[in-house]
Ligand SMILES: NC(=O)c1ccc[n+]([C@@H]2O[C@H](COP(=O)([O-])OP(=O)(O)OC[C@H]3O[C@@H](n4cnc5c(N)ncnc54)[C@H](O)[C@@H]3O)[C@@H](O)[C@H]2O)c1
């Protein structure tokens with residue numbers, strides 16, 4: 441393997457660890473930095489603090505190339521490129537909280553040998569502001585590259601190794617060239633690589649906007665199909681047939697047309713709001729995004745109406761939630777629809793039991809008053825209704841005859857259209873999905 445450039449990665453959350461493991465897999469030495477000493481200690485012991493399929497194995501495979509520390513100097517001493525992957529959570533105003541990003545910027549020394557490569561999702565204009573800060577702090581030699589991350593939790597390793605595109609926004613200097621070089625193996629043959637990744641090399645502001653616009657568009661697609669699903673329920677059409685018919689138009693495409701009980705996660709809700717806020721801050725009212733957000737909030741609550749339709753008032757009713765994570769194959773509970781649902785159900789007086797195969801520990805930190813069950817069957821025993829919240833594979837293959845025997849009632853609300861309606865109905869249960877007539 442040709443000699444690969446060593447890199448620093450600042451922040452060892454989802455994006456930081458996947459970026460670090462990915463580049464180590466491609467042959468780089470990676471200096472991983474986090475202010476969370478406990479996390480770094482666990483990583484040094486080989487313990488991976490997040491659940492992401494394939495990540496533990498990938499880190500184990502590249503153990504000798506991955507170095508963990510709380511001291512940013514370790515990265516500065518060994519690498520020119522410092523990938524920033526710290527959190528940018530929402531604030532009360534809807535703007536992204538850039539305090540962690542600014543802490544990193546402030547910790548950089550004057551250097552004309554280093555560059556910050558921004559992986560964190562930041563508002564358009566952040567790069568410009570950071571470059572101005574560097575100037576003011578006498579660090580004008582420090583380079584800056586925007587390299588937004590598009591990975592999805594649950595398939596993050598594949599997304600890293602087989603990107604649709606790599607976006608590099610820079611000032612046309614050595615740092616941008618070096619980032620492209622690092623990604624070269626993952627780019628298409630046209631760009632000298634062996635992978636599927638198209639390269640978009642552009643200016644910093646445009647790169648920043650690609651990330652926000654892509655997330656906002658995907659979220660819009662989901663809210664759109666959710667509204668179509670709601671109309672299908674009024675009109676007797678089946679949204680799955682509708683989505684199939686729409687998605688076969690290559691201008692529309694089949695992806696992100698799955699109706700459900702709303703999008704969650706650490707990105708869509710935050711980034712859609714941040715883009716709306718960014719527009720608002722500069723005097724533009726982004727009308728469409730208001731609707732995307734509102735539709736999503738209402739969608740999370742529609743399950744309550746469905747349950748009431750079948751059960752009447754929910755006071756004292758036993759409701760089982762299958763799945764709590766914001767989507768399958770992750771333990772991430774950030775903005776999960778289950779948070780709204782469990783709170784609404786309890787407010788309506790229901791008794792809620794819940795099971796998630798992986799996310800229970802994270803869920804316990806955020807959800808009170810719910811009985812956390814041993815497994816799916818334990819959760820639904822004596823339940824008047826069950827709601828599929830997260831489409832983990834193991835729920836698709838439940839023995840519905842056994843389920844019917846264990847439940848007190850017969851109502852099954854499939855919040856992700858993931859179950860086989862015939863199998864559920866065949867066991868004598870009442871099936872209701874989202875937008876299925
Ligand atoms: N999670 C995703 O799927 C995803 C995908 C694409 C982009 N993003 C974006 O990437 C960024 C990181 O997201 P995440 O989910 O990995 O975040 P995370 O919250 O899981 O991890 C952030 C890490 O940064 C560390 N940190 C905070 N301040 C630090 C500092 N000053 N120095 C060193 N470490 C510090 C924290 O201790 C934490 O370990 C966000 O901007 C997010 O919007 C996330």
Ligand SMILES: O=c1ccn([C@@H]2O[C@H](COP(=O)(O)OP(=O)(O)O[C@H]3O[C@H](CO)[C@@H](O)[C@H](O)[C@H]3O)[C@@H](O)[C@H]2O)c(=O)[nH]1
Pocket residue numbers: 561589590591592593594655658662695696697698699700701702703704705706707708711766767
């Ligand atoms: O057709 C669909 C697709 C997704 N979802 C929901 O949308 C949310 C987000 O799903 P997904 O996009 O798969 O997960 P994330 O890991 O949040 O990834 C998104 O957010 C990341 C952070 O910015 C980006 O990097 C990714 O490209 C972008 O897909 C989840 O609640 C899903 O259940 C739907 O309801 N219907």
